[in-house]
Amino acid sequence: MTHDHHAIHDDIAFMRSLAEEGRQAPMIGGPILLAIGLIFGAANGLGLAMTLSGAANGPGLILLPGGALALFLVVLGVLKRRQAAAGGTISAANRAAGALWRAIGMSSGLLFALMAVAAWRLGDWKVMAASPVLLFILYGAGWQVAATVGRQGWLKAVSLGSYLCAAAIALLASAPLASAAVSTAGLLLLMALPGYRLMRQARAAA
Numbered sequence: 001m002t003h004d005h006h007a008i009h010d011d012i013a014f015m016r017s018l019a020e021e022g023r024q025a026p027m028i029g030g031p032i033l034l035a036i037g038l039i040f041g042a043a044n045g046l047g048l049a050m051t052l053s054g055a056a057n058g059p060g061l062i063l064l065p066g067g068a069l070a071l072f073l074v075v076l077g078v079l080k081r082r083q084a085a086a087g088g089t090i091s092a093a094n095r096a097a098g099a100l101w102r103a104i105g106m107s108s109g110l111l112f113a114l115m116a117v118a119a120w121r122l123g124d125w126k127v128m129a130a131s132p133v134l135l136f137i138l139y140g141a142g143w144q145v146a147a148t149v150g151r152q153g154w155l156k157a158v159s160l161g162s163y164l165c166a167a168a169i170a171l172l173a174s175a176p177l178a179s180a181a182v183s184t185a186g187l188l189l190l191m192a193l194p195g196y197r198l199m200r201q202a203r204a205a206a
Contacts, residue, residue: 027150028083028094029101030199035075036105037192043068044184051177065112093149100149104142108135129173132183136166139190158194165190 043064050064112131119127140162147155165186172179 027097027146027152027198028202029097030195030197030202031079032076032101033195034192034199035072035079035195037187037190037195039068039072039075040065041184041187041192044180044187048177048180048184051180069109096149097146100142100145104138108138111135111138129176129179132179132186133166133170133173136162136169136183136186136190140166143190143194152198155194158190162186162190 047064111134115128115131119125140159143155143159143162147153147159165182168182169179169186172182
């Protein structure tokens with residue numbers, strides 16, 4: 001019973017710290033979100049260019065996200081080392097936001113890998129057209145939670161934009177080039193740009 005009491009007390013304290021720090025502490029994950037948008041947006045754009053030039057095929061396009069993921073992991077390692085070198089205490093709100101985006105990142109990677117397996121087993125790479133729809137729904141959920149945790153009202157618009165982007169990609173599923181163009185624009189405008197703004201806010205508050 002005493003253990004349960006302490007656990008409840010700790011949970012309440014954590015939620016209170018989220019509410020209090022969300023008003024003051026800037027979100028520090030901006031550089032990582034910026035990197036996600038730029039790297040994967042560039043990979044998407046390159047895939048679109050390859051398709052337009054006739055130099056792409058299904059398996060070939062799978063290599064682009066894989067290469068983008070490898071590059072992102074390298075960049076992520078650099079950003080993490082810089083963050084560790086900077087020191088300082090990470091707020092509860094930022095810990096919560098970090099855990100959220102890590103979960104979304106792992107889910108996104110697993111989603112893409114399993115969709116690729118399904119496409120391979122079915123012998124139809126069109127199955128991969130569903131991947132960006134699901135990814136932007138995950139991003140929308142991430143921004144929605146980030147808006148609440150970080151008390152950043154403008155992120156609600158980013159969340160809504162992510163959901164609308166997912167809907168647009170689904171509606172354009174029969175037009176792969178248009179769908180890819182929307183997905184590329186979504187990564188740049190709904191991941192890279194908000195990440196850049198969060199990075200600027202964090203620097204201004206430092």
